[in-house]
Amino acid sequence: MQKLVQLKTAAIEKSSHLEYFNIAVSVDCVIFGYDDKHLKVLLIKSDLAEFDGLYSLLGDLVRPDEDMEDAPYRVLQERTGLRDVYLEQVQTFGNIGRHPSGRVITTAYYSLVNTKSHKLQLTDNELHWHNVDEIESLAFDHKLILDSCLQRLREKVLEHPVIFNLLPDKFSLRELQDLYEAILGFELDRRNFRKRITLKNWLVDLNEMEEDVPHRPGKLYKLKSQLRNSGKAIRAEKLAV
Amino acid sequence: MQKLVQLKTAAIEKSSHLEYFNIAVSVDCVIFGYDDKHLKVLLIKSDLAEFDGLYSLLGDLVRPDEDMEDAPYRVLQERTGLRDVYLEQVQTFGNIGRHPSGRVITTAYYSLVNTKSHKLQLTDNELHWHNVDEIESLAFDHKLILDSCLQRLREKVLEHPVIFNLLPDKFSLRELQDLYEAILGFELDRRNFRKRITLKNWLVDLNEMEEDVPHRPGKLYKLKSQLRNSGKAIRAEKLAV
DNA sequence: TTGGCAATGTGTGCTAAGTACATATTATAA
DNA sequence: TTATAATATGTACTTAGCACACATTGCCAA
Numbered sequence A, B: 001m002q003k004l005v006q007l008k009t010a011a012i013e014k015s016s017h018l019e020y021f022n023i024a025v026s027v028d029c030v031i032f033g034y035d036d037k038h039l040k041v042l043l044i045k046s047d048l049a050e051f052d053g054l055y056s057l058l059g060d061l062v063r064p065d066e067d068m069e070d071a072p073y074r075v076l077q078e079r080t081g082l083r084d085v086y087l088e089q090v091q092t093f094g095n096i097g098r099h100p101s102g103r104v105i106t107t108a109y110y111s112l113v114n115t116k117s118h119k120l121q122l123t124d125n126e127l128h129w130h131n132v133d134e135i136e137s138l139a140f141d142h143k144l145i146l147d148s149c150l151q152r153l154r155e156k157v158l159e160h161p162v163i164f165n166l167l168p169d170k171f172s173l174r175e176l177q178d179l180y181e182a183i184l185g186f187e188l189d190r191r192n193f194r195k196r197i198t199l200k201n202w203l204v205d206l207n208e209m210e211e212d213v214p215h216r217p218g219k220l221y222k223l224k225s226q227l228r229n230s231g232k233a234i235r236a237e238k239l240a241v
Numbered sequence C: 001t002t003g004g005c006a007a008t009g010t011g012t013g014c015t016a017a018g019t020a021c022a023t024a025t026t027a028t029a030a
Numbered sequence D: 001t002t003a004t005a006a007t008a009t010g011t012a013c014t015t016a017g018c019a020c021a022c023a024t025t026g027c028c029a030a
Helices: A006-014 A070-080 A142-159 A175-184 A189-201 A235-241 B004-013 B070-079 B142-159 B174-186 B191-201 B236-239
Strands: A024-035 A038-045 A059-060 A086-093 A104-112 A128-133 A203-209 A219-223 B024-035 B038-045 B058-061 B086-093 B104-112 B125-133 B204-207 B219-225
Touching: A006 B174, A024 A142, A024 B191, A038 A175, A059 A070, A059 B024, A070 A086, A070 A104, A086 A142, A086 B086, A104 A142, A142 B142, A175 A219, A219 B236, B024 B070, B038 B058, B038 B174, B058 B070, B070 B086, B070 B104, B086 B142, B104 B142, B142 B174, B174 B191, B174 B219
Parallel strands: A024 A104, B024 B104
Antiparallel strands: A024 A038, A024 A059, A038 A128, A086 A104, A203 A219, B024 B038, B024 B058, B038 B125, B086 B104, B204 B219
């Protein structure tokens, strides 16, 4: 970055950014949800002719007056109405030809949201939840981005209590295990799963039982309050209207 | 990224990138080396008045005609002459005020190089190796970038055979342990260390002994050849002159 | 009302890895 | 020749992971 001083000065002197500011910067959000025992991702129909019929992730250009980390929060708020979300930066993609309209580098974030949240207002009817395990191709390099975010989520979820952002406040161990299986893509032994979760000491027994289930109800748990919001939208207040 | 089409078109129509292409894109390299039982990082003296006397990482703007992943390889080759290096993308930093001369987002990579390599030609005499554990502040947000890369390296090194990029081809277990300790920042038990390394099955016993050491010589090992270059500069050939 | 079913809930033993720790061996140097 | 400082190796304990079996509870249909 030593060269930037001269470069920037030169650019300004010419009153043109053409030479040194010709790469656009965007963020793309892999918004994960969970429903019906499937890991979901929120996608929008691409409006580019090149990608006719394909879906793409939600993203936007980073604004000149916002920190890059704020951009994905803004995208989420604009598209879903959600403010209090878990977000994690994963990787930046910057191949020359990755966007057909020009040079765009993009930073990928994944987000975990509760699809049942009453706040969730999908502002665009081209916006839909898709089963992650059924997605074969996406517009741009978004399949690659999705895969890298899913891989990161799989690594994260084993050691950190982030998965609870996908669940309602109260849940049974069976629901939690179903969610782990949906994310990891394989089945877990129920007894060993319960032992591992107990060992992590993440949960509080609510002394309540499931209701309206067609079988023996299970106990309900919640995440320990001091573990909530771990890594979560500290920046939410920045978006206050 | 749906909006980009319109935005880009508008920008082009106005024959000006001022509005939408006003963020510069750079890469910064945390180049790690190892010498004298210390983890080192290659720094250059900042030439900005704001950061008088401070050092900074090596970086450069991403060129319009190069993939972003190629930029850190180019920086390394230009500055050190090295081509065959281990590089890993870590994180992208994009706060508004992070660069005093203007809006620049930067993607951080760390690199592992053998400081003893005969190829290493430091092209600039303001370029020096610094002990990582003695660095208290750097120009820009580079201390933050250094810390995040060091943390990533510490996580990586426990499970993946990347550390050998910092060592000569032949090394003793003591040298390897010293290096682990320099990276991790704490001491390891020699017997347990040897057991863990043996268990990983990364090494080949060369049936050679250390020479010119002022004590009983240890056996020499090398990394198994099929583990060499793991994650390493596949792109090296792209830089061929 | 009763018995089968399907799910919840718990325990045990094996294996592998991690950790704390002790002693023998070898080359150097005084 | 002997002291020293490093290499080299082994053992017991603890912990986590994994395979696996049985008892309990509530629903529902006969």
